Amino acid sequence: MKSEVALPQPYLLFLGDTTEPGYAKTAFGLRDWAGERCVGEYVIDGATVSTGLAPLTPEEAAARGAKALVIGVANSGGFIPPTWWPALVRAMDAGLDIVSGMHARLREIDVLRDAAQRLGRRLIDVREPPSNIPIATGKRRSGKRLLTLGTDCALGKKYTALALTRAFHSRGVDATFRATGQTGILIAGGGIPMDAVVADFAAGAAEMLSPDAAQDHWDVIEGQGSLFHPAYAGVSLALLHGSQPDVIVVCHEPGRERVLGHPGYALPSIQDTIDLALRLGSRTNPDIRCAGVSLNTARLDDAAAQRVIAHESQRLGLPVADPVRGGETFDALVDACLS
Amino acid sequence: MKSEVALPQPYLLFLGDTTEPGYAKTAFGLRDWAGERCVGEYVIDGATVSTGLAPLTPEEAAARGAKALVIGVANSGGFIPPTWWPALVRAMDAGLDIVSGMHARLREIDVLRDAAQRLGRRLIDVREPPSNIPIATGKRRSGKRLLTLGTDCALGKKYTALALTRAFHSRGVDATFRATGQTGILIAGGGIPMDAVVADFAAGAAEMLSPDAAQDHWDVIEGQGSLFHPAYAGVSLALLHGSQPDVIVVCHEPGRERVLGHPGYALPSIQDTIDLALRLGSRTNPDIRCAGVSLNTARLDDAAAQRVIAHESQRLGLPVADPVRGGETFDALVDACLS
Incomplete structure (x- = not known):
């Protein structure tokens, strides 16, 4: 199936x-x-x-x-x-x-x-990809696209995409969550498991996942891996190229210093992740921009979380929020995505 | 099989x-x-x-x-x-x-x-990859590795790797050509068809292809795709990360201005290709360096080819050669690889 x-x-x-x-x-x-x-x-x-x-x-x-x-x-x-x-x-x-x-x-x-x-x-x-995935064409598609990217695996890319989709809906924006992993596919009731696609077709799978749409429609695409991940960067790059995002949101967990499961690898900084994603992403969408940063502050109490969010927003000059906590900072991130 | x-x-x-x-x-x-x-x-x-x-x-x-x-x-x-x-x-x-x-x-x-x-x-x-490919670990391996990278597909990455392997042998250097595509696999009598590997395992396949070796042994690895290719960049990045090359040689065809089969995409410059490859490759091998450039001058007569080779070498400040033509410029490229 x-x-x-x-x-x-x-x-x-x-x-x-x-x-x-x-x-x-x-x-x-x-x-x-x-x-x-x-x-x-x-x-x-x-x-x-x-x-x-x-x-x-x-x-x-x-x-x-x-x-x-x-x-x-x-x-x-x-x-x-x-x-x-x-x-x-x-x-x-x-x-x-x-x-x-x-x-x-x-x-x-x-x-x-x-x-x-x-x-x-x-x-x-649901880990079985469709059998009819084409080679990517690189052709621009109509409609708007947002991709969540991470400094690592397992720190909130799916959650951020779901929360943004929900926030877009609550503002009356036509938006579709596009799932790229098994949990997301179960939630969405469809999608493509990027990790199971044959490498040559990975960018094509991302193109297939977010087809031409109405000009004011947003596909909010669940990111995978990290462009700095020693095992999965290729998947992340294929997903970035094929998704052609207009907007990226970078996801990070404050305090995480090493790549999960690869302790020999330091986590990249948020700024390096933004820079590399914009540089690589501009290949298939020259209009790509970073709307802001999503922090996973689950390990912090509320006061500490608000301090980190404020500090990072000031330091990076970008909207920063934890979608789980919501609030004004998250509203500002949503504004920046749609602006 | x-x-x-x-x-x-x-x-x-x-x-x-x-x-x-x-x-x-x-x-x-x-x-x-x-x-x-x-x-x-x-x-x-x-x-x-x-x-x-x-x-x-x-x-x-x-x-x-x-x-x-x-x-x-x-x-x-x-x-x-x-x-x-x-x-x-x-x-x-x-x-x-x-x-x-x-x-x-x-x-x-x-x-x-x-x-x-x-x-x-x-x-x-030979397009069937092995069934036991692991997830990449990112751990450094012993021995030396060289990877050919391209500004595009189909411009001499396999040929360059084969010619360098032959040149290494003629200097008494212990070297193995590592094939990543079907023709290379037929020539080598083994290898891994990178384009057929499931995306999550692509970097792991590259690690498997060039295992731990003697300190003075060189694996000369056939590159695939291009880091700027709208369909195949993910494969190229996985191969770069998993190969952990000490040395890269960038392959280009003078005069090619558009990506083959993707006329909407300008070819990246040689310098941009070097820069991006070193930036991305340093993630798994901080010692990565570019030894020089391999030009495919098949469409030029000998005088024009020598002019282009000399001009590019001067402009880039690197050894530049066409391995098909060989000669002193190719010797200098081989020197730079082994130095």
Whole structure:
């Protein structure tokens, strides 16, 4: 199944036997950004993590209208452990399709494939890119585009894009969140998993993801990786070139000093990230500009966060905000994006 | 079959019914760089292109020791036309495996798959990357590395890497040509087709391609694309980051002003290409330096070529040479690489 096809909704969120909240990022993201399309959560013995949504069995979820069970947790190996299989089969028995954003493919597990076939359910892997991605043309497209970029992975690029999309909507601006990773695709109900696209087609995938649109329409595109990342910079550059953003917003976590998982690599500065992104991005959109910076201040208390935001805004001469905290600084960032 | 596995050699070069020399690039490359491992060429009715090697039937080639027929031509669609199928089956009948670097997969053609199975021959697609590519670590590796980079595609990056490897050998330097495209892989008898690697693993593929080596050993790595290419810059950046080159050589064709196939894009200057490559490459190897420039002067007569080479060398303050023409300027470029 191709990820650009609409996913079956609403969802039942599956949390497995997870005890590590960090592994349930997908479930939390769905609760926060697609809560109206989540009927509840489903856990198996041993789980200590909860989204706070109603605990439901697959049968109860189906009775409340759920169309699919979404695997809302990851583990470090990206695989689907045998302890989860009976729960997934039970969900199919109850009438639900299974949706996964994990690296492991659902249909490669015999017991799931057999159950799906027997019951007529779908096994949907959102990490599978569309099969018809073209080579990028580099041709300018109509409509406006915004791309979130990071100083690193996993510090708020998806969240920032979602928050900006929501803020655009609240101002009456026609905007579409464009997902490039599995959680974003589950939230949006479509998108392209950039990390799974063959390298030669990565920029083409980004072009496909945000097609020609009305002049006043905004595509708000979820960034991936970082232009300074020793493993993923190529993906980030392809996404930047193919997205042709008019506006970038750079995302950063104050206090993070090393690249996640690559302790030999210092994090680039915000200013270096802006400079490099504008230099590289101007290749496919000479009008590219940086509207401001999104800070992930989750580890700071409110006073410390406001101090960092004010200090960085002064230092960089740009709007700076934490979209989670919102407020006037975030309004100013939204203004700068749309100005 | 994985492309890191040694290919069966020597080869019989298959030219099909080709009338366009530009489509026989692979065959010419094999003749020039692996001539001692090519027993001859094989054409079918209608062909007007020849490599100048001995015309042989598959049976004659097998009698002279050939182990595989290599498809040495491409066509614009990258497919294997039905007019070629009887010749390929005949080669298998004569005892040869079939090796292809085309986009289309040999085993997806029923008549070839059936013949291979019946006769116990192998169908080898060198565009298939290894299945065990890791995520890049960014860790420095032992040994020396040189990467060729271009202002565009198709202007001599592979040729330059091959010529430098040959020159290194002639000076007694231990060096290995590392292939990143199908023709290079056929020549080297191994390598990784960078364009077919999934984007998240592209830098990891480059790390895998040039592993830890002796301190005085040089890997001479074939570049791909261009950091300024609207479709392929991501691949180029991943290859740059993963290769961690100590030395880069920038390749350019004087007179080319627009990106091939993307007439809306001006070619970057040599200086901009050097600057960007050093800036981006220093992320994974702070010691990176540019040894000089390789010019493809095939369209110029000798006097004009020497003038351009001298002018560019003076202007850039770097060794500049055309490896095809060789001579003192090329010797100076080789000196600068090894210095």
